[in-house]
Amino acid sequence: MGRSIGSGMGSLAPTGTMRALVKARAAEGLDFVAARPLPQSESARDLPRGQPGPGEVLIRVKKAGVCGTDRHIFEWDDWAKSRIPVGIVTGHEFVGTVVALGAGVTNCTVGQRVSAEGHITSFNDYNSRTGNAHIASDTRILGVDRDGCFAEYLILPAGNVWAMHEAIPDRFAAIMDPLGNAVHTVMSAGVSTKSVVITGVGIIGLMAVTVARAAGASRIYATDTNPKRLELARRLGAADVFNPITDKNWIERVKKETRGDGVDVLLEMSGSPAATDEGFRALRNGGTAALLGIPSKPFAFDLTNHVVFKGAKVLGINGRRMWETWYQMENLLVSGRIDLDPIVTHELPMERADEAFRLMQSGEGIKIVLNVGE
Numbered sequence: 001m002g003r004s005i006g007s008g009m010g011s012l013a014p015t016g017t018m019r020a021l022v023k024a025r026a027a028e029g030l031d032f033v034a035a036r037p038l039p040q041s042e043s044a045r046d047l048p049r050g051q052p053g054p055g056e057v058l059i060r061v062k063k064a065g066v067c068g069t070d071r072h073i074f075e076w077d078d079w080a081k082s083r084i085p086v087g088i089v090t091g092h093e094f095v096g097t098v099v100a101l102g103a104g105v106t107n108c109t110v111g112q113r114v115s116a117e118g119h120i121t122s123f124n125d126y127n128s129r130t131g132n133a134h135i136a137s138d139t140r141i142l143g144v145d146r147d148g149c150f151a152e153y154l155i156l157p158a159g160n161v162w163a164m165h166e167a168i169p170d171r172f173a174a175i176m177d178p179l180g181n182a183v184h185t186v187m188s189a190g191v192s193t194k195s196v197v198i199t200g201v202g203i204i205g206l207m208a209v210t211v212a213r214a215a216g217a218s219r220i221y222a223t224d225t226n227p228k229r230l231e232l233a234r235r236l237g238a239a240d241v242f243n244p245i246t247d248k249n250w251i252e253r254v255k256k257e258t259r260g261d262g263v264d265v266l267l268e269m270s271g272s273p274a275a276t277d278e279g280f281r282a283l284r285n286g287g288t289a290a291l292l293g294i295p296s297k298p299f300a301f302d303l304t305n306h307v308v309f310k311g312a313k314v315l316g317i318n319g320r321r322m323w324e325t326w327y328q329m330e331n332l333l334v335s336g337r338i339d340l341d342p343i344v345t346h347e348l349p350m351e352r353a354d355e356a357f358r359l360m361q362s363g364e365g366i367k368i369v370l371n372v373g374e
Helices: 068-075 078-083 176-189 203-214 227-236 250-257 273-282 303-308 324-335 350-362
Strands: 017-022 031-037 056-066 093-101 113-116 153-157 161-163 195-199 219-223 240-242 263-268 283-291 313-316 344-349 367-371
Touching (some): 056 350, 068 078, 068 350, 093 153, 093 176, 176 203, 176 283, 176 324, 219 250, 273 283, 273 303, 344 350, 350 367
Parallel strands (some): 195 219, 195 263, 344 367
Antiparallel strands (some): 017 031, 056 367, 093 113, 113 161
């Protein structure tokens, strides 16, 4: 279909415009645009649109996952207002096909099915050069700082692209980003043979339940205020679940089941001040807390009793390790040791993105995947 552009361009070449979801206005919502100009190369702005520059690849997007960050952007909350440029194409979770290669690209081939790490860095700072590129100082995030994947095409550095294993279905390949958050959190905490409490079972918290079970956690507890998600957490492998609003004595119950000590590991996924406080109270002395949840604003925290006197090991978790977490995800999915089917509740055409966000807001939808292209 259409003209060939770029090295290795095949029959999927774009023809000038593409369909996309755009944050076109400083207000709630995203606009569906049927004829958005093709993506622009980041490394060579003088190239025609839709042509990857040196070291880049052009990808035709097939499916894209909708996440909490996208919801913040859709709702245009205070964080989004302070961070997101109006006019950007949003989205950062996807699976697609490589359709063109820029000069010097050797790690990808045209026709290859891929996802990608959405944290983009030059790989030149201290952390990048010492194995911690996921927290590089110059990180730019797909769909936040540069155009994202809620579009038929996007251009990315070839170094960020991940070839998808043929055994992983598209609906899972499209959500490697949040799965990576869960895997990174669980694996960093070393849950094997240990008791675990997961505070907050939203999308990533639910993924953490099935990952912790696969990683050999001895007993998993989950807390949340949403009964539907608590029941799903139990289905995915939690031994017991608690609503802290109605289960006032849940910490005492957990301690009773852990020799009076408390759990070995806290995985904090909610960002809620109350849940964070309760999670640390449920953690035994000398336990490990891995914190992924992001609070909406700073809050008071009992550092003395929760960390210092407790001798707790506290880990801040950001993104996914490049590329250790990706190998772990692939192994877990290919082996069939984690169950994501109950978490992916809806697949909708990209044109129905408004419906997807309303489903998230109502709680009826958990993980929603948009069908972007063929």
